[in-house]
Amino acid sequence: MDTELLARIQFAFTIAFHYIYPPLSIGIGLLMVFFESMFIKTKKEQYHILAKFWTKIFALTFGIGVVTGIVMEFEFGTNWATYSRYVGDVFGSALAAEGIFAFALESGFLGVLLFGWNRVKPWVHLLSTIGVFLGSMFSAIWIVVANSWQQTPAGYHIVGEGLNARAEITDFWAMVFNPSSVERIIHVWLGAFLAGAFLILSVHAYYILKGRYVAISKKAFKITLIVATITSLGQLVAGHASADGVAKNQPAKLAALEGHFETEAPADLYLFGWVDKEKQEVTGLAIPGGLSFLIDQNFETPVTGLNAFPEEDRPSQINAVFQFYHLMIAIGMFLIALSLYGCYLLWRKKLFQKRWLLWVFVFTALLPQIANQVGWFAAEMGRQPWVVYGLLRTDQAFSQAVSANQILFSLILFMLVYSLLFVLFVYLLNKKIKHGPYEESEEDDDNRPLTKEISQAVTG
């Protein structure tokens, strides 16, 4: 295999693995802040228990997020040296801002958050929790700014030519607020909230089903369900805004996301389908003119298709981009439906009797994770063949000095280490969940649901 392909596989693998964890930390962090604030406000022990329990799970995801994140930073230099030289002036300042304004806040207060329960006053501890949460939010801002600059470069000029060409910053705020950054930051934040919220829903649904920690779990489930519902609806708006931005700023990418080839024609909106790149056909179920309507509120408006771009400027994996994008949307819609239905049942006070629905919630924890992953796959593969849209091609960006063997060596190493890390993560997560938020005592027994036989006997 060639160096470029290996470098891409390594980057994709390490970033995909990394991206399991930071969204969980952000999402869990949001609810930790909520639980702990409620504890300070109401002095009710159940909120304290919830805050402590989720802090333990948070510690696990955060720790893995930090170390796998260092890998990402180093890989820019090791595997993408040409890219680093090209964008360092612009991209670097976003990364430096992330380090100094976000990571320092996050990791500085982490020690107090995890180990300081008995050492500082409750409100100081709450401030530390908020510090860590804000740090993780800021971190998302800066890294998405950097990535958005790669999608829609702004506030720069090019200096030098050929191998010595560099992008240099001319307007910092134009770089920060480049055309796609704001909506993408919100999209990423909400994706992270969903990842955290649905994990919390999953665990507490599981407890309710098993009849353990029932009272506390119902409390947590209700609060988190409301957060999840608001977030999933918000994601509809944010996702739409983001797609609108792609239509405006990266037409070739939009065409790939939607499998649209002919520029003159109004574009259909596929709910699902299969793209045949050779025949330039999509087989599937579509709303005729639907994409035109979404972009321009008119079913007849033509949308720029892939054929408007020279072959070498189009993403090569159109079907993959199409599938990833559509899977993300399908999951988003499912999450909206599920959380709204959950809220309806909550309102009718029937939620906790629907065991099948609780089981659905148990497994839904995986879906936001999948949506986050495939959403990024679509975003990054859809930007190809560019690493910086319209400026620098991916096949020119990797390190010239590094051999394919070196990358193969490190790729295998990362696969082994990350497999081990993932197994340990799942094992410990499972163990913490099984162990539960506190030691169970006799009185909890009253809250356990009656078995079928007993309830039949009682009701006669």
Added chain:
Amino acid sequence: METFLGLDYPTCWFLVVGGLFSGYAILDGFDFGAGAWHLFFKKEQSRRIALNAVGPVWDGNEVWLVIGGGALFAGFPVMYATLFSSLYVPFMLFLVFIIFRAIAIEFRGKEPMLWWRRLWDVCYSISSIMLAFLLGVVLGNVLQGIAIGPNFEYAGSGFFEFLNPYALMTGVTTLTLFMAHGAIYLLLKTEGRLFAKLTYLLKKGMIFFMVSFAITSLYTLLYIPHLSDDFKSNPALFIMPLLTFMSIANVPRLASKRNYKMAFFFSSLTVSLLMVLVAIELYPNLLFSTLDPKYSLDIYEAASSDKSLGIMLLFVAIGGPLVLGYTFFVYRTFRGKVQLDDHSY
């Protein structure tokens, strides 16, 4: 060219990066050092205390690496790209060990089985040793120079070139320095038998450090002439190595008086003075080419634009005090001897 306090921006940024790496070396230095001693402690209780001495702070310490790396990337992108792609293998190994070390810290206490804890103890200690060593190896390669060819691209012979005699020497010197530094940190955090054992280990560590430091310094003076050029052309700078020697000598003196707080201060000062020496030896170069001096990379060739550096200097002016503030707050919260509770590792 823009200036700040009479220094041009690339020079200012050189100082910022140097400051960040010194901070990183002082902080992660003591926790790598503490980890390197880990297997010398035999009792479960001692190992737990030693691990929890770094427990609340190791993560924050590693952030200095992330910020230092980001600062290098942002301010000297050409240096970042050239250095990291030239030393591909040591950097990848560094990443693997940093992951293993984090896993070991996180997971050791999660199961009570003896084999589980032994396994992670070994993992923690070996990765701490390797990390300190690899940092030294990278430093040695930077000091000695790398086979850089045209366009600042590495043109050397590949896989194991980074393991040259000088790099091995600086690797061992860094490891011994961090071990002495880490032992003093642990002395501040422990009591009883473990404390007594550490006073003994610290003496050994200091001797190993002084011997390897002397050998490395001699080798540097004899075989790497480009590093002493700045001193020869500006003899006033000889005050710096002199101060460094005094600072080093102060550490065992204070340790024998059992004044470990001051000893820790002076071992931190030693770490930063050594970084100052490195900075003087390099400036204005960042990376010396062993192929041809004309391929060497200096701060002006490596630097981002003045516009970008200006923005980032502003970040440092705003963010720097904040970072110091958080760091101070955390160390204050966990000051004094380690107390294990149900939140400990």
